[in-house]
Every structure is written in C-alpha cells, then in structure tokens.
Amino acid sequence: MGSHVGCWSIIEEEAGWRKGPWTAEEDRLLIEYVRMHGEGRWNSVSRLAGLKRNGKSCRLRWVNYLRPDLKRGQITPQEESIIIELHARWGNRWSTIARSLPGRTDNEIKNYWRTHFKKKAKSPINVSEKAKNRLLRRQQFQQQQKQQQQLQLDMKGIVALLEDSNNHYEVPSTLCSMANFYPNNAEEQGCFYSMISTIDNNDNSSAPEALNEEILWDGLWNLDDFHGNFSATNTTSKANLHNLVVS
DNA sequence: AAAACAGGCAACCGCGGAAGG
DNA sequence: ACCTTCCGCGGTTGCCTGTTT
Structure with a gap:
C-alpha cells in the first residue's frame, strides 16, 4: 500500500499531540x-x-x-504456514507469533490473519458472496488437483501405519496427536476424533484391514470442507501434520 | 463511466502488567 | 501498600485502492 497521507485528518489534541499519518x-x-x-x-x-x-x-x-530489521513485502507461503500453526497453538497472541517470524510485526501478522483467514471461516450470508465463493472454488479446483497429489503422499504415512499390524494401536493415538494440533478448534479436532471413533467401532477384531483407508480419507476431506480452501493454502501445514504422523 | 463494494493496512484506543517512587 | 508512569498487547477504526456491478 502506498502512502496514506491524507487518510487521517490531522488532529492537534488539547495536549498538543499530533495524530494521523506520519510525515x-x-x-x-x-x-x-x-x-x-x-x-x-x-x-x-x-x-x-x-x-x-x-x-x-x-x-x-x-x-x-x-525498524531497520523489518522485512518488507508479502508474507511468504512458509511464513503463512507458520502463522497458521502458531495461531492454532496460541490463538490471538500476535506478539508471541511475531517472535517466531523475524522481521514481521504483530500488527502485520494480525492484519494478515484478519484479512486472509478470519473471513474465510465465516459462512457466506448473501447471494453475491455465494456466487463469489463458487467462482473461487472453481478457480481453486485445478489447484486442488495438485494439492491432492501432495495429500496422497501425506496419507501414505498414515496408511503405512495401518498396513503394519504392529502399529495398529498406534493409529488412534497418532490421530489424537493430530487433533491436539488444533487445541482451539473444536471442529477440526472433531474431524480427527470422529476418525478415531470410527476406527474404534470398526475394530471388531485385531485385523488391521478393518481400518478402512476410506475412513481416513473421509475425515481428511471433512477437514478440507471445513476450511473451504484449506488445501489450497496449507500444503506446508499438511506436511507438518505428516511429520507429526511420522514422528 | 461511475457508483458500490471489498480488501488491505497504518494508526489509534483502551486495558493491564511491570517498574519505580 | 499505594500511586503514578511507562510499556506492550490485542482490538478497532477509517481511509485509500483495486475490483465488481
């Protein structure tokens, strides 16, 4: 954004303090x-x-x-994924999040979050918003094709666990860890917990094949539905989830 | 072409905690 | 112990700019 001179009416308060844009x-x-x-x-x-x-x-x-150490320019995808992850952990503690992003200010991160993420969480209210969302979804569809490939790679980590009978009982705890990755988001946690409960319900024998891969796919698609364009912007985050699984 | 709308962001405000007298 | 000042944080405001209708 360019200079904002004139955007604030310059006010001289009673105490003599100037307000408004800096010259x-x-x-x-x-x-x-x-x-x-x-x-x-x-x-x-x-x-x-x-x-x-x-x-x-x-x-x-x-x-x-x-400040001379400020980083100028757009938030990078890497920074974005860090913001998402740290916000999931700490909520609106912008200054805490900013400490993990050298050169970025809490104000910058706060503004970024509010403009890029907060509105996405709201469901569309009127027709024009719905139309706009439809257009967006169409544009994102192709992107998601690519993202799905990445997601499949992530899934392999989980499926590998499923296929290994020795890890059978580790899967719910792994999903539990992933749910805990979103301590402030009940809906996202719910997706993971529903996967766990489905797994438990299907666990009529100790046979690992009872854990259907579709269960996990369904759960992950629910996550995408919740976020709307979650996968379009959150590849790194998913990679980190994958790391969680692997670890 | 112009009005309406939405996005972006710098700056302000109010509050609470820490430090000092 | 109380009061004042300073500092930092999160929330909010309001204007500019780009896009859509």
Whole structure:
C-alpha cells in the first residue's frame, strides 16, 4: 500500500499531540532519535526529538514501520504456514507469533490473519458472496488437483501405519496427536476424533484391514470442507501434520 | 463511466502488567 | 501498600485502492 497521507485528518489534541499519518520529516526525527538514544523511554521522545507525538505513537511507528530489521513485502507461503500453526497453538497472541517470524510485526501478522483467514471461516450470508465463493472454488479446483497429489503422499504415512499390524494401536493415538494440533478448534479436532471413533467401532477384531483407508480419507476431506480452501493454502501445514504422523 | 463494494493496512484506543517512587 | 508512569498487547477504526456491478 502506498502512502496514506491524507487518510487521517490531522488532529492537534488539547495536549498538543499530533495524530494521523506520519510525515517523512517526523520519521526522520524519530529514526535520528533512536539512533542516538536507542529504543525505549518513548515518552521523552517528543521532548528530546522535537516531535509532537506521544510516546505510544512513537513506539508504534518505530516498531511497525521504521525498524531497520523489518522485512518488507508479502508474507511468504512458509511464513503463512507458520502463522497458521502458531495461531492454532496460541490463538490471538500476535506478539508471541511475531517472535517466531523475524522481521514481521504483530500488527502485520494480525492484519494478515484478519484479512486472509478470519473471513474465510465465516459462512457466506448473501447471494453475491455465494456466487463469489463458487467462482473461487472453481478457480481453486485445478489447484486442488495438485494439492491432492501432495495429500496422497501425506496419507501414505498414515496408511503405512495401518498396513503394519504392529502399529495398529498406534493409529488412534497418532490421530489424537493430530487433533491436539488444533487445541482451539473444536471442529477440526472433531474431524480427527470422529476418525478415531470410527476406527474404534470398526475394530471388531485385531485385523488391521478393518481400518478402512476410506475412513481416513473421509475425515481428511471433512477437514478440507471445513476450511473451504484449506488445501489450497496449507500444503506446508499438511506436511507438518505428516511429520507429526511420522514422528 | 461511475457508483458500490471489498480488501488491505497504518494508526489509534483502551486495558493491564511491570517498574519505580 | 499505594500511586503514578511507562510499556506492550490485542482490538478497532477509517481511509485509500483495486475490483465488481
């Protein structure tokens, strides 16, 4: 996004603090201040740097925009999968998630999540949204063909366990681990747990072949249904799930 | 061509915890 | 023990821009 000059009406508060978008001159003053004094003591910035900004505003500007170690550009697929995984583990603890992504700010990650994932979780409400979703699904269909191939590779890890009678009783616990991978998401956990329960119900003998491969496929497709385009964006995540299985 | 809509993101706000007096 | 200040975090706002109707 380009410069946002003019997007906020500049307000001079009673206390004399400036608000709204930062000017190049203000940025320069802040950078200069941090270079001389280091980070911290933000409330003294206005006095020492000649900025009419409060401490909070200065800190925010530095942390989210001016820090030299910030990574510019789009979130990469690798970063995206890390965000998904860490959010599944920690929820909205953006600063914690940001620590695992050098060069990315909590604000950036929070914005990314809200724009890319939060809306996808909502079911479509009106007709235009449904139409849009249909179009999206069509566009994603071809992509999913490729993703399915990757998924099949992941499945091989599970199926390998199924085919090994020595591992028969390890499968439910493995699925349990995968369910625990989503501690904050009851629906996703439910998919894994339903697989486990189906396995248990079919377990009328100790024969491993009672564990039908379709059971697991169904469960995984349910996961995809839940996410809509889960597989279109989450290859790495699945790879990690596979790692979980293998481990 | 223009209006309406949605996406993206910088910046603000309120709250709570830590530190210092 | 209490109060004040500072800092950091998560939530929210509001404008610009690109896309769709």
